[in-house]
Amino acid sequence: MAAKSTTKPGRLGFMLTVPSLLLVLALVILPLGYAVVISMTDFPLVGSYHYVGLANYRTIFHDSQFLHAILLTVVYTAIVTGPIFVVGYGLAMLTRSNRRGSTLLRTMFFLPYIVGLTFESFILYVELQPDSGGVNFLLRILGLTDGSTAWLVHTVPGMVAICVLVVWFSSGLTMVLLLGGMQGVPRELYESAALDGAGRWRTELRITLPLLRQPIALSLILSVIGSFLAFNQFEILTQGGPGTSTTPVVLWIYQVAFTQGLIGKATAGALLLVVAVAAISAGQFILLRDPEANAR
Amino acid sequence: MTVATRPPGPDTLRQRAAAGVSPAGRGPRRGRGIAYATSGVLLSLVFVLPLVWALIQSFEPGTDIAATPSAKDFTRLTFGNYTGLLGSGNDIEHYMLNSFAVALGTALLTAVVATLAGYGFGRFRFRGKGIVFGVILVTVMIPFQAILTPLFIELNDVHLTNSLYGLVLFYVTFNLPFSVFIMRNTFLQIPSEIEEAAFVDGASHWTMLIRVLRPLILPGIATTVLYAFLSSWTEFLGALTFLTSQSKYTLPVELYNLEVGTYGGVNLGYLIAGTVIAMVPCIVLYVSLQRYYVQGLMAGSVKS
Numbered sequence: 001m002a003a004k005s006t007t008k009p010g011r012l013g014f015m016l017t018v019p020s021l022l023l024v025l026a027l028v029i030l031p032l033g034y035a036v037v038i039s040m041t042d043f044p045l046v047g048s049y050h051y052v053g054l055a056n057y058r059t060i061f062h063d064s065q066f067l068h069a070i071l072l073t074v075v076y077t078a079i080v081t082g083p084i085f086v087v088g089y090g091l092a093m094l095t096r097s098n099r100r101g102s103t104l105l106r107t108m109f110f111l112p113y114i115v116g117l118t119f120e121s122f123i124l125y126v127e128l129q130p131d132s133g134g135v136n137f138l139l140r141i142l143g144l145t146d147g148s149t150a151w152l153v154h155t156v157p158g159m160v161a162i163c164v165l166v167v168w169f170s171s172g173l174t175m176v177l178l179l180g181g182m183q184g185v186p187r188e189l190y191e192s193a194a195l196d197g198a199g200r201w202r203t204e205l206r207i208t209l210p211l212l213r214q215p216i217a218l219s220l221i222l223s224v225i226g227s228f229l230a231f232n233q234f235e236i237l238t239q240g241g242p243g244t245s246t247t248p249v250v251l252w253i254y255q256v257a258f259t260q261g262l263i264g265k266a267t268a269g270a271l272l273l274v275v276a277v278a279a280i281s282a283g284q285f286i287l288l289r290d291p292e293a294n295a296r
Numbered sequence: 297m298t299v300a301t302r303p304p305g306p307d308t309l310r311q312r313a314a315a316g317v318s319p320a321g322r323g324p325r326r327g328r329g330i331a332y333a334t335s336g337v338l339l340s341l342v343f344v345l346p347l348v349w350a351l352i353q354s355f356e357p358g359t360d361i362a363a364t365p366s367a368k369d370f371t372r373l374t375f376g377n378y379t380g381l382l383g384s385g386n387d388i389e390h391y392m393l394n395s396f397a398v399a400l401g402t403a404l405l406t407a408v409v410a411t412l413a414g415y416g417f418g419r420f421r422f423r424g425k426g427i428v429f430g431v432i433l434v435t436v437m438i439p440f441q442a443i444l445t446p447l448f449i450e451l452n453d454v455h456l457t458n459s460l461y462g463l464v465l466f467y468v469t470f471n472l473p474f475s476v477f478i479m480r481n482t483f484l485q486i487p488s489e490i491e492e493a494a495f496v497d498g499a500s501h502w503t504m505l506i507r508v509l510r511p512l513i514l515p516g517i518a519t520t521v522l523y524a525f526l527s528s529w530t531e532f533l534g535a536l537t538f539l540t541s542q543s544k545y546t547l548p549v550e551l552y553n554l555e556v557g558t559y560g561g562v563n564l565g566y567l568i569a570g571t572v573i574a575m576v577p578c579i580v581l582y583v584s585l586q587r588y589y590v591q592g593l594m595a596g597s598v599k600s
Contacts, residue, residue: 010420010423012501013421014422016420017416017417017429019408019412019413020413021428021431023409023465023469023472024431024432024435026469027469028443028469030450031450032438032443032446034446034450035443035446043449091339094336101336104340108340109343111347111582114578115530115575116526116529116578118548119530119574119578122552122555122568122570123346123350123568125555126353127346127349129362129564132361132363134353168343172343173593176594179594180594231441235533235536235552236532253445257445257448263445263449270443271442273441273442274437274438274439274442277442281437
């Protein structure tokens with residue numbers, strides 16, 4: 001591999017990284033420390049504040065809305081992670097062979113990811129309207145319903161819509177991440193497997209999958225963390241309603257901080273979220289890491 | 297056609313594979329071709345249909361969209377939603393400009409900062425390098441959603457809330473881990489002979505970066521720029537939180553207000569047309585530069 005020249009002044013190297021370092025220190029590390037302090041006060045949006053120790057943490061553990069938000073987030077993550085991976089994997093299998101049209105297919109499948117959850121949520125908002133929306137129109141034409149489902153004002157239909165949206169959006173990203181790994185699999189392995197008479201599924205399971213450990217790990221981590229931090233689609237489609245039945249953790253934080261003005265309490269919940277996300281990343285990383293990575 | 301008396305050897309297999317014939321023979325190949333084409337077409341329809349539908353519907357008057365239809369007849373197609381959005385009253389072009397300014401600013405600033413850092417990490421040795429790199433990477437573990445509250449207070453104290461500049465700084469910071477990672481990899485892949493030759497010719501570090509290395513790092517920069525632009529164009533929560541006066545809104549926030557009826561009644565036609573307007577730059581950018589975006593992601597996933 002390319003050797004690093006030792007004649008370069010280290011100081012210049014450090015200076016080159018200073019802008020990035022400053023930004024991160026100012027807008028990530030500092031707020032994090034500040035968050036710990038704030039979470040132990042009764043900081044309001046406006047006005048003076050007092051130190052309250054761990055009172056906020058005690059409060060939120062008894063706050064049914066917070067607990068419900070956690071439950072919703074976990075259930076939501078559990079529901080969508082599998083389909084996102086499976087669909088993404090299927091798309092990757094379909095488009096990895098560089099046949100005629102596979103580049104076009106990849107473009108189409110990745111398009112929802114590019115457009116983004118935000119704008120797609122607005123579209124879906126219009127299409128899920130009872131009686132007039134495109135989704136209901138389609139269902140009525142297909143004879144499945146009478147077209148009057150009010151998707152966005154009931155908990156379960158709302159969650160169904162959001163889950164479908166997210167799978168549609170995310171599977172393209174999974175596809176791309178897996179494609180990178182798949183195209184690195186040497187042809188000879190497939191050939192010798194075919195020689196040995198292995199069927200397609202077995203080949204996939206025994207040969208491809210193990211070699212995809214890293215891309216799989218990455219796509220799962222991104223998918224799970226993304227689901228934990230979900231906000232846009234929930235706020236845009238259901239505003240967390242009815243009531244707070246479709247309010248995930250980040251939306252809870254936002255509402256408590258900026259609608260109820262209880263910044264201290266919101267920040268306490270937010271810090272718990274940081275811990276949870278860090279734990280999940282670390283756990284997944286350890287579980288899925290390639291045992292031979294260090295040998296390379 | 298040869299009569300096979302023993303299994304085909306590796307060379308024959310390779311020839312057949314290159315010719316598009318499956319190792320198993322010719323029969324299954326045709327069937328698989330049809331399966332490929334059908335599933336390809338069906339799936340692409342499923343993936344792209346909602347967006348196409350939105351485009352078509354954006355030409356329907358808002359009243360038609362909201363009307364309980366006996367049929368979606370698309371007979372009264374008009375540009376009405378678009379003309380209504382532009383110009384006095386709705387001013388969608390104002391919000392487009394805000395979004396564009398923020399996205400462009402984010403993309404350029406991210407590219408500069410990440411390239412410098414990537415050069416530093418990829419090509420220099422200095423004490424504490426690992427620590428600095430680690431600090432920047434740790435941002436990945438700290439989602440901005442979780443430090444939104446202290447970030448708001450902090451930016452407020454320096455008058456950077458309700459400011460497009462503040463938003464740009466925010467977006468740049470959270471783009472850094474990915475971008476620095478990409479640029480560092482880009483620099484790591486440059487053979488040192490090129491630099492050694494340039495040094496021998498008397499080049500300074502700046503000349504090196506700007507003249508010698510530039511063509512080699514351009515793909516990495518393209519990936520970074522594209523990624524930063526698209527992520528800030530579509531970002532919602534940060535913009536919603538930090539921008540508090542309407543004149544500063546970016547497209548997602550303005551569309552959100554259109555949806556919840558902040559300005560009075562809800563016009564679904566405006567909402568759909570506004571969303572289509574907002575989606576167009578994403579799609580155009582992506583289609584024309586997708587090589588960089590997709591390759592950046594694919595390469596990143598394998599090296600992670």
